[in-house]
Amino acid sequence: MKTITACTMDCGDACSLVVDSESKSIKGNPKHPFTNGFCCKKGSQYFNRINAKDRIVTPLMKQDGEFVPVTWDTALETIATRLDHARIKPETMLHIHGHGHRGILGMASSLFFEALGSSTTYGAICDNTGITACMRDFGQLDHNDPQDILNADRVINWGRDLTRCSIHQLALIHKARKNGTEVLTISPGGDGTPEFSDINIIIRPGTDRFLAAAVLKLYLNSGDLNPWTLTRTANWPALQGIINEHSLSELCSTCEVSTTDVKTIYEWYVDTGNVATIIGWGLQRHLFGGQSVRFINALALVSGNIGISGGGSYYNISSSRNFGSWKHLLKGNNQATAPPAANCSFRTSAQH
Numbered sequence: 345m346k347t348i349t350a351c352t353m354d355c356g357d358a359c360s361l362v363v364d365s366e367s368k369s370i371k372g373n374p375k376h377p378f379t380n381g382f383c384c385k386k387g388s389q390y391f392n393r394i395n396a397k398d399r400i401v402t403p404l405m406k407q408d409g410e411f412v413p414v415t416w417d418t419a420l421e422t423i424a425t426r427l428d429h430a431r432i433k434p435e436t437m438l439h440i441h442g443h444g445h446r447g448i449l450g451m452a453s454s455l456f457f458e459a460l461g462s463s464t465t466y467g468a469i470c471d472n473t474g475i476t477a478c479m480r481d482f483g484q485l486d487h488n489d490p491q492d493i494l495n496a497d498r499v500i501n502w503g504r505d506l507t508r509c510s511i512h513q514l515a516l517i518h519k520a521r522k523n524g525t526e527v528l529t530i531s532p533g534g535d536g537t538p539e540f541s542d543i544n545i546i547i548r549p550g551t552d553r554f555l556a557a558a559v560l561k562l563y564l565n566s567g568d569l570n571p572w573t574l575t576r577t578a579n580w581p582a583l584q585g586i587i588n589e590h591s592l593s594e595l596c597s598t599c600e601v602s603t604t605d606v607k608t609i610y611e612w613y614v615d616t617g618n619v620a621t622i623i624g625w626g627l628q629r630h631l632f633g634g635q636s637v638r639f640i641n642a643l644a645l646v647s648g649n650i651g652i653s654g655g656g657s658y659y660n661i662s663s664s665r666n667f668g669s670w671k672h673l674l675k676g677n678n679q680a681t682a683p684p685a686a687n688c689s690f691r692t693s694a695q696h
Contacts, residue, residue: 348373351387352447356625356660357512359383363390378490384511427460434461443470471660474628477637478659481645488620488656494520495654497617500609501529502552502640503624507536513622514540528612530555531624543608550630551599555606556639558595560587562610563646570648583642613647618654625660 345366351359360376361383363369368391374381393399403419404411430437439457441464443450457464467473475485493499493516506514517527517540529541532549547555563569564587574580596603613619621644627636641650641657649655 351383352445352450353386354443354445355384356510357384359387359512361387378512380512380515382511430462431460435463437462439464441465469629471625471628473634474623474625474637474659477628477634478641478657481638481641482650485660487658488653490658491516492653492656493517493620493658494523494525495618496520496525496620497654498612498615498619499525499527499622500612500619501527501531501537501541501622501624503529503531503627504622505531505535505537505624507539509625526612528609530609545601545605545609548598548600550627550633550636552627552636553632553639554595554599555601555609556636556643557587557590558592558599558601558606559610559613559643560639560646561590561592561595562607563614564588565592566614568614569646573646573648577645613643613649618652619644619647619649620655621649621657623657623659 345364347363347365349361349363351357351361357378359379360373361379362371362373370383370388370390372379372381372383372387402413403416405414405419405422406412427437437457437460439453439462441451441454454464478487479485490513493513499517499520504510504513506517517525521527521540521542526543527541528543528545529537530545530547530552531537533544533546538544560583564584592603592606596606621640623637623640628634630636637659644650644655644657650657
């Protein structure tokens with residue numbers, strides 16, 4: 345029997361999968377516009393991992409410095425006893441929610457520990473910094489349809505190694521390049537970006553905001569600014585003031601990118617045609633990482649490439665953004681916060 349479900353792995357592609365439980369095969373859903381009939385090797389090997397001989401299927405408890413198998417009753421009773429003891433002073437419990445998988449059932453732990461009154465964390469070490477930055481810039485976590493990148497004349501990729509993540513976006517980039525789209529990649533190097541890039545520019549890690557500011561500096565120096573865009577942009581004078589505080593040489597020195605390369609990036613943005621900007625999921629994992637995302641978004645906006653086909657700033661789309669919260673669902677209100685997006689599959693299946 346074939347079933348359509350969604351991959352629960354921590355990956356931005358959020359593939360729609362066709363699972364054949366009889367033949368134990370998993371393939372990408374050919375009817376899904378982004379998955380487009382193929383998935384990565386990890387997705388296709390779910391059954392092999394579930395049935396692996398070395399898979400741990402029994403609780404292990406540490407005794408005398410070693411992990412030994414125990415029954416589920418023993419493990420659950422031990423956990424419950426310790427949690428009950430901690431509930432005497434619940435703020436001593438700290439719940440940290442990770443994303444080993446992105447299934448919606450993964451949020452159950454947040455609801456559970458919230459009911460216990462435990463402490464929790466604020467923010468995240470992964471993509472939330474960039475998500476918050478984009479929401480502050482654009483009002484919501486959304487961007488051009490992934491397939492719209494085929495309409496770009498040029499793509500400027502800020503640090504996303506598509507050979508190691510988002511194989512479907514890489515497939516779109518390959519298709520776009522066959523149609524004449526050029527790709528410029530900015531990264532620290534040592535990755536697979538030369539495979540799909542026409543130009544590679546090396547940057548000092550964590551300094552992307554300085555490079556984006558340097559390109560914006562060239563916009564200010566040339567006066568090549570669109571008044572229509574700026575009058576519809578909040579806080580442009582404040583951003584302009586920040587950029588004017590630094591010289592071009594100072595900005596270039598900080599990010600260790602030559603003025604020649606900065607001018608190349610500027611020319612890619614200012615030339616005729618539409619430019620799509622891709623932002624990687626690594627540059628925000630530095631101090632002031634959110635600022636780096638916002639400066640890149642500002643550059644995409646000032647260059648006139650926000651709100652147009654073939655443009656846009658691609659950071660992230662939350663694959664569960666149309667689901668209500670767990671509290672919302674438990675109260676019996678099953679209306680989602682927004683209608684489902686056609687280009688997104690939702691992770692609803694539990695990972696085994």
